[in-house]
Amino acid sequence: MRIPIQDVTPTTGMAEVIGWVHEVRDLGGLAFFLIRDRTGIIQVTIPKKKASKTVLAAAKTVSRESIVRVKGTVKAIDKAPGGRELIPDIFEIMSVSESPLPLDVVEKVPAELDTRLDARFLDLRRPRVGAVFQIRSVAMDAINKFFFDREFIQITTPKIVAAATEGGTELFPIAYFDKEAFLNQSPQLYKQMMMAAGFEKVFEIGPIFRAEEHNTTKHLNEATSIDIEISFADHYEVMQILEDLIISTYEYVKSKCNDQLANLDCVDFMVPKAPFPKLPYVDAITIAQKKCENKIKYGDDISTAAEKAIGEELGGHYFIVDWPTDIRPYYAMPYENDSSICKAFDLMHPRMELASGAQRVHQHDLLVQQIKRKGLNPESFEFYLHPFLYGMPPHAGWGLGAERLVMTMLNLSNVREAVLFPRDMHRLVP
């Protein structure tokens, strides 16, 4: 029976492992093979004078990254990685790898991201790359648990839609029989409609598509959005949930992913400290004005330079709250006592924006008015506006970028590192 490599200990006795040939060191009378599966690496040692002919023949012909089945005696030895090595009775090639390899799995020679993505399946064999996705999986598990524990209902909404959500963002047009259609940029309108449906607390984790022609380390044209919407909640309630979610996700990863974090050299993995400061937009602008060369005025979007300056000042996760109504989408609820600012917020990591949300407008007429103010046509939003006429609860929610969460959590230099097969301006394959 095959066992995972990490389960082979100095006291295992007999063991059978299956994995890829990671490295070979042939010393002449003695040969060392490092065999790798997703759980770890074990050294297989072949003393050539004692080994059988079939073992020797296989060991001689096997190439790097071929898959081998190795069965033999486990020997406790301090000199070997993990304090144990395997002396094979059986060393059988299950699947041959050609050479040369498109990239070096052992990472003696670095490879550029573009080369790595072209041969992503091989790149993902590298322990530190695999670790990112094992951690991403654990983080998503934490997030699902978090929502189910709090009695959210998981929903899925259409990704093929007839109209834009917000205007502004570019959409990918697609052919839908004889109609014009688009890939959805956000589940925003649909999760709001679920409030009208009386579901009260919903979440969705799914793809979003943005046809923006940006070329940066933090943008993707296909990303994963973690979205929630809650009835009878205001923006403060959903910010609290977001803060709790971030912290519990970090905690879960910290408790479950020791080996993977070590693989990524994240030895000082820190769980963010609560509470995250809530910085009013006007104060954020003031900080940016002090620290930035370029002129920044009230009513501007927070530029990349400003974002960086404020991030340095705050040092950790923080919210920017009380945004000018004019620079937020029509569905953000203006404050009752000052409609020039609204109940919208962004969750920021010092490196970039992670999430944005708001208490939403739930009054039909106000919503129509705000859509018009943005220069959009309410008629194209009829399917969305209709539910607001029949008992729409007050509600609030947010959307959080899964890739950016992973990227900032693991201090990855490029958001593409947090996606198996990233989609950007230049890349559609694989």
Place this chain on the structure above:
RNA sequence: GCCCAGGUAGUGUAGUGGCCCAUCAUGUUUGCCUGUCACGCAAACGACUCGGAUUCGAAUUCCGACCUGGGCGCCA
């Protein structure tokens, strides 16, 4: 969309007009080597993105195409 940088063996690089039928590392192949852990030693193999121009001479200069990285705007 705008701006900058770049494309040299499978991979990562050096090379700013002749010293380059191209450097180094890794890899692959062969030989030697019984405790390696980036094993070591020796030898061999393998590359200038494409098209045009300038020049006695181009990896190197110029023009165009294609491809790529990054910044900005905007955003998750």
